[in-house]
Amino acid sequence: MPPPPSSPATSSALSADVVAAIDDLELAARIIVEGLRTGGHRSPFHGYSTEFKQHRPYRAGDDLKHLDWKLYARSDRLYTRQYLETTNLSMMIVLDTSASMGFPETGMSKLRYGAITAAALAYLASEEGNAVGLMSMTGDKLTYVPARGGRVHLRSLLSRIDRLTAGGAWDPPRAISRGAQLLQRRGLVVIISDFYDAEDATRREIRHVVQRGHDVVMLQLISRAETELPFSGQVELEDLESGERRLVDAAAANVRYRSAMKDFLDRCRTSALRDGVDHSLLITDTPPAAALRDYLLRRARRIASTEPASIMHGGSR
Amino acid sequence: MIWQNPSAWLGLASVAIPVLIHLLGRDKAPRRSFPSLRFIEIAELPPTRRTRLHDLLLLATRVAIFAFAVAALAQPLLLVASRRAAIDSRIARAIIIDTSASMQRQTPSGGRAIDSARSEAQRIASDAQTSVVVETAAPGSAISGAIAWLESQPSRRELVIVSDFQTGTVDSTTIAGIPSAIGIRAIPISAQSDRSLQTRSVVRDASIVAHVDVAADPTVVSWRIGSRDSVQSQPRITFDAKDRASVEVLTSAARTLGVAAPVDTLPIVTVVLADAPDRRALIQRSARVSTSRLGAIVARLRSDPMLASARGYADVPVAWGSSDPAMRLGPVVMDVAGIVNAIAAEDTVAGAHRLLVFSYDSAASVRSAMLLSAIRRALSIAPPVGELDPTTTPSAVIASWRRAPSTTPTRESVDAVNGPSDARWLWAIVLLLLAVEALLRRERASVAATVQPRTHDRAA
Numbered sequence: 001m002p003p004p005p006s007s008p009a010t011s012s013a014l015s016a017d018v019v020a021a022i023d024d025l026e027l028a029a030r031i032i033v034e035g036l037r038t039g040g041h042r043s044p045f046h047g048y049s050t051e052f053k054q055h056r057p058y059r060a061g062d063d064l065k066h067l068d069w070k071l072y073a074r075s076d077r078l079y080t081r082q083y084l085e086t087t088n089l090s091m092m093i094v095l096d097t098s099a100s101m102g103f104p105e106t107g108m109s110k111l112r113y114g115a116i117t118a119a120a121l122a123y124l125a126s127e128e129g130n131a132v133g134l135m136s137m138t139g140d141k142l143t144y145v146p147a148r149g150g151r152v153h154l155r156s157l158l159s160r161i162d163r164l165t166a167g168g169a170w171d172p173p174r175a176i177s178r179g180a181q182l183l184q185r186r187g188l189v190v191i192i193s194d195f196y197d198a199e200d201a202t203r204r205e206i207r208h209v210v211q212r213g214h215d216v217v218m219l220q221l222i223s224r225a226e227t228e229l230p231f232s233g234q235v236e237l238e239d240l241e242s243g244e245r246r247l248v249d250a251a252a253a254n255v256r257y258r259s260a261m262k263d264f265l266d267r268c269r270t271s272a273l274r275d276g277v278d279h280s281l282l283i284t285d286t287p288p289a290a291a292l293r294d295y296l297l298r299r300a301r302r303i304a305s306t307e308p309a310s311i312m313h314g315g316s317r
Numbered sequence: 318m319i320w321q322n323p324s325a326w327l328g329l330a331s332v333a334i335p336v337l338i339h340l341l342g343r344d345k346a347p348r349r350s351f352p353s354l355r356f357i358e359i360a361e362l363p364p365t366r367r368t369r370l371h372d373l374l375l376l377a378t379r380v381a382i383f384a385f386a387v388a389a390l391a392q393p394l395l396l397v398a399s400r401r402a403a404i405d406s407r408i409a410r411a412i413i414i415d416t417s418a419s420m421q422r423q424t425p426s427g428g429r430a431i432d433s434a435r436s437e438a439q440r441i442a443s444d445a446q447t448s449v450v451v452e453t454a455a456p457g458s459a460i461s462g463a464i465a466w467l468e469s470q471p472s473r474r475e476l477v478i479v480s481d482f483q484t485g486t487v488d489s490t491t492i493a494g495i496p497s498a499i500g501i502r503a504i505p506i507s508a509q510s511d512r513s514l515q516t517r518s519v520v521r522d523a524s525i526v527a528h529v530d531v532a533a534d535p536t537v538v539s540w541r542i543g544s545r546d547s548v549q550s551q552p553r554i555t556f557d558a559k560d561r562a563s564v565e566v567l568t569s570a571a572r573t574l575g576v577a578a579p580v581d582t583l584p585i586v587t588v589v590l591a592d593a594p595d596r597r598a599l600i601q602r603s604a605r606v607s608t609s610r611l612g613a614i615v616a617r618l619r620s621d622p623m624l625a626s627a628r629g630y631a632d633v634p635v636a637w638g639s640s641d642p643a644m645r646l647g648p649v650v651m652d653v654a655g656i657v658n659a660i661a662a663e664d665t666v667a668g669a670h671r672l673l674v675f676s677y678d679s680a681a682s683v684r685s686a687m688l689l690s691a692i693r694r695a696l697s698i699a700p701p702v703g704e705l706d707p708t709t710t711p712s713a714v715i716a717s718w719r720r721a722p723s724t725t726p727t728r729e730s731v732d733a734v735n736g737p738s739d740a741r742w743l744w745a746i747v748l749l750l751l752a753v754e755a756l757l758r759r760e761r762a763s764v765a766a767t768v769q770p771r772t773h774d775r776a777a
Contacts, residue, residue: 100352100353101352103350103351103352105350110352194352194353196352196353196355223352226351226352231349233346234346235346235347235348235349236346236347236348236349237348237349237350237351237354237357238348238349238350238351239351239352239353239354240350240351240352240353241352241353242354244354245348246354246357247346248357253357253358256356256358257356257357260356260358261356264356
């Protein structure tokens with residue numbers, strides 16, 4: 001498990017406690033985004049543009065409408081047209097609202113941390129003219145907000161995020177699949193979850209979404225108490241989702257628990273890396289702004305290293 | 318170490334209290350919500366949590382508190398050298414002095430054995446803080462009383478027997494019955510006879526009655542009848558003249574019945590037969606036997622087995638009635654049927670006491686001969702058969718009886734020393750353990766308090 005981010009920006013960021021104390025989610029998101037802007041870096045979110053930049057060989061999964069048919073006719077080879085960067089990106093935030101996200105029950109829960117992170121991302125993307133949507137589950141029902149742009153939509157979205165409560169189980173493959181389908185075109189799917197549920201099925205669905213051309217981001221939320229078992233003596237643990245209770249000698253279970261948790265997080269990270277998914281582990285005692293800044297910087301660096309930052313594949317509009 | 322209140326050890330069962338509280342009174346495991354139990358293995362469950370002892374240091378401290386408190390209540394007394402010396406110096410002695418006839422013999426130093434025994438007893442008694450001296454002719458029967466007295470004494474106890482230890486005085490069985498905590502000291506008094514007593518003649522009225530031969534220790538005494546004159550010193554017989562022939566037969570019969578033993582003729586015994594002419598006058602002037610020496614003769618007559626077995630030989634009916642003046646004297650010889658055969662009385666003639674035996678039998682009766690023979694036996698100066706037993710208990714056996722008083726101090730002996738117990742040190746340990754227990758408890762509480770909010774602090 002990587003250590004929590006500790007950049008200079010972290011120390012200047014508002015602490016998790018302070019951010020949690022801000023009831024207005026929009027205000028919290030704005031504070032965080034304003035803090036990000038002071039860094040002067042570019043937005044890591046890339047969309048479509050109408051200004052042609054270059055061709056590149058067709059790869060499986062590319063939208064056929066971006067194929068340059070004229071060039072195909074001349075050269076008998078498939079090329080995809082690439083355009084200069086625009087801010088017209090569709091982002092779908094898939095937020096886990098299962099009962100496990102309600103942990104810890106006092107202080108800032110994972111759901112609250114995820115809500116603030118989602119609000120900040122939505123704010124940031126919306127400010128840059130992108131469309132932002134939300135996918136979550138209430139019980140067995142999927143509740144979503146389609147990806148749109150504009151300040152009015154953003155406020156509606158933030159209001160919906162603010163009303164989310166943790167409870168019950170959730171079906172991550174279904175939510176992820178549906179969220180990706182709601183994007184009219186290839187876009188960015190940001191999954192904010194602890195990824196405890198249906199680990200293999202979730203991984204397969206993420207892979208499918210990637211194969212459909214979406215850019216997928218996994219923001220894995222873990223509280224500090226989950227990385228270690230901070231109990232002493234004998235304690236009866238109750239599963240927040242299933243309600244199952246188990247009597248545990250914390251001292252005896254601690255070593256195996258830490259090892260199992262480390263293996264789980266390593267699996268998440270390696271599978272994400274293998275599938276071309278951007279994965280970031282966020283510990284909830286890290287200030288949200290610092291964690292988000294750290295993640296965005298890493299994402300920007302990764303994008304810059306794999307392809308020109310100003311170039312995005314896609315079709316004409 | 319002595320425990321002055323050993324019954325307090327029953328409270329040792331109280332050490333089970335902290336163990337039971339530890340096992341049964343533990344707090345229920347707190348319930349904590351957790352996002353997922355998928356990484357908590359079922360094998361981590363402790364299935365025997367109620368039978369497992371945890372925090373053994375705290376438990377041991379609490380058990381020790383109870384144990385030391387009980388020990389303090391038991392009032393321990395450490396037997397340091399000075400305290401043990403004070404306890405050992407206190408001893409109670411019961412001293413039994415044998416006063417049987419054999420102790421009248423002379424010791425080699427010249428004095429009587431009984432005198433030597435008394436002086437020895439006085440010396441031993443002076444060494445003891447408490448002592449009692451019992452003089453008895455039967456030391457064996459006095460031992461039980463001496464033991465009872467000793468057991469009432471708080472100090473160390475010792476039984477001392479001063480005797481010549483003739484066979485039968487005290488035996489090993491009696492010694493074995495003495496409690497082991499009581500020490501035994503048997504002090505034999507040598508009563509070897511003087512060599513000058515090897516042969517001694519018993520002389521009475523200028524006539525040699527008997528020759529006494531004392532050989533050596535063990536004493537062997539043999540008697541030989543001296544002159545015939547001694548035989549003449551038999552009791553006088555008062556009878557009617559017409560019974561002369563019968564009296565001669567009577568005396569012959571009496572000699573036949575009697576044993577050849579010397580008689581002590583010093584006390585005058587007169588047998589008054591039923592038909593004696595002066596019988597009534599003698600009855601009128603006689604009185605009850607009050608002289609000790611005459612009383613001893615009467616006692617021997619009463620215990621004479623021949624007279625007691627003479628049932629059915631009463632050939633002279635006795636007319637009992639309130640008018641009979643002999644009734645005030647009291648019967649002295651009765652047969653087994655309760656019929657009075659003779660009455661003893663004391664008479665004084667010229668300042669000398671004599672014993673009058675009023676017989677209710679005729680002169681020619683066998684019972685009169687028996688009475689006469691019994692009187693001769695009663696007058697015998699020969700010592701009892703038991704006193705003639707020459708054997709004594711071997712010195713090795715007497716030495717084996719000896720044992721020292723128990724050195725294990727009893728609660729009573731410690732109480733007698735009247736020193737404070739050492740419980741105060743144990744109470745100090747209890748206080749120390751209480752402080753340790755409080756520290757341990759506080760430490761456990763602080764650990765629990767730091768672990769519990771840790772979850773919230775980091776999650777917040």
